[in-house]
Amino acid sequence: MGALSHGEWEPPSAPILTHALEKIRARDGLTLARLQDDRSQAVVPLLRLNASRRFADVHKVDLSAAAHAVICQCVLETIDGTHRIVADAILALGLFSAQYLAHGVDDRIVQALHAGSLGIRRSTLLANWARLHDSLGLPATEAPSDRTLRGTTESEVLRELARQLIRREVNSVGSRNVVASPSDDATANPEPKGRVIVVGGAVMDATFRTKSLPQSETSSEAYGFDLSPGGKGVSQAVAAARLGLEVSLIAAVADDRFGQEIIHYLHDEGVNTSLLKIARQARTPFTGVIEMELGDSIAVNWRNSTEIRLEIRDVERLSQELTDCDAVLVTFEIPRETVQRTLELVHTADHDRPLVIVTPGQPYPEDDISRHSLAHIDYMVAHAWELGRYSPPGQERFDPDPVARHLLAYGVETLCIPGNGGCTIYSDTDLQTFSVPSFPSIYKESSAARDAFCAALAAQLIDNDGIFTEQQAMWATAAMACATADFPLSNSMPDRRRVESLLSRSRFTLRPQPGN
Incomplete structure (x- = not known):
């Protein structure tokens, strides 16, 4: 992803992040290739996160890899229960592939959970609902209908993820503690005085x-x-x-x-x-x-x-x-x-x-x-x-x-x-x-x-x-x-x-x- 045009780097609001995540879940999901796509304006709010910028600086990775890592961390650390399984599948993160395989889930199912088609990921998630919960040691409720998953559950999951990303911006020491480089803002320092x-x-x-x-x-x-x-x-x-x-x-x-x-x-x-x-x-x-x-x-x-x-x-x-x-x-x-x-x-x-x-x-x-x-x-x-x-x-x-x-x-x-x-x-x-x-x-x-x-x-x-x-x-x-x-x-x-x-x-x- 190229340099972003920005002013004071104010973090995006939760609705803006939710909208970005909704767009990104389509097709191949939240992949590095998607984050690196210069034509994809949907990813910009995620790259604008100061937490992403700080992660990039600390770990010496590019901004796309940093944004991907921050979102994965947020899913693992702040999203609980069923919502964690849904977030992993609809965004094609593949966070639990090793655990699924270790508990006997077929490799073809694991691969389908981060396939390049959102439809395949959804159908695989619903068909293996109880088994995926059991693999992560979670109690499984009855699997929702495809309509409920699309219209209600996914929206709830993405709104929750957006809220957690904003909480990370506001409360984490990694939120605004970013030293901007000169190329980020030419007006960061005034002309030398003294x-x-x-x-x-x-x-x-x-x-x-x-x-x-x-x-x-x-x-x-x-x-x-x-x-x-x-x-x-x-x-x-x-x-x-x-x-x-x-x-x-x-x-x-x-x-x-x-x-x-x-x-x-x-x-x-x-x-x-x-x-x-x-x-x-x-x-x-x-x-x-x-x-x-x-x-x-x-x-x-x-x-x-x-x-x-x-x-x-x-x-x-x-x-x-x-x-x-x-x-x-x-x-x-x-x-x-x-x-x-x-x-x-x-x-x-x-x-x-x-x-x-x-x-x-x-x-x-x-x-x-x-x-x-x-x-x-x-x-x-x-x-x-x-x-x-x-x-x-x-x-x-x-x-x-x-x-x-x-x-x-x-x-x-x-x-x-x-x-x-x-x-x-x-x-x-x-x-x-x-x-x-x-x-x-x-x-x-x-x-x-x-x-x-x-x-x-x-x-x-x-x-x-x-x-x-x-x-x-x-x-x-x-x-x-x-x-x-x-x-x-x-x-x-x-x-x-x-x-x-x-x-x-x-x-x-x-x-x-x-x-x-």
């Missing part, structure tokens, strides 16, 4: 997806594997580009084939790669990730810091770039002294210096950054567990509240602590301390979620001339929620339309503090 520089790491992620972790001295099977560019620097740069910002990445990248893959990936995502440091005859750093089904993960980093290292002189060479942008995002993936020099360089701007957003993960094992450098941070976006080293003297038990106030006393203007889908904000401005409620998701927060928050925070601050409000905090939290909910996608970073769509459906409302 320039951002990200200073951080660029690695390759080797991700094993598994249902269980192996015990010591044992192994377990992974059900999926992916090798892809990663690192907080890369992730935040891509996230910012998705939001329509002009983005450059400052990072050290090897000149091996993996380094080239990272550069190509950045280029494809619209990130400027001219500021990268190319390390000759070096090996790309790797992160080994074991990822569970709902997104929680563990990781092992091999930084290869002897060959891949962003030095102080590397950022000094780019000092003009650092002071000419609107925001600088810095991660602790680069050496501590390089982070400190970067923050210092940004603050050499005479006026209108860039905003500084810092991600302190992973914390440096040997020491913290200096108190002088903390005073150069406008926004620190940190998980609670990363803040233990900043506890006030004498505090035996970790408590993020006094730690946060301790960081504000050191000069950090605003501390954002994301967690459980929401975010707690400590600020040295009039906003002081407040919490953004969580946006629920069945998936756990991934490392990409925090990166989406940082990029969205930068975008909102640039859009609003550096003014930070509860609205900006909620927008950034919504971007983080989108990245979490879209976790199964190959790139879960949202564009602006995706964030606005989530906020438009949110039940949260803001009552700004007086004077804000």
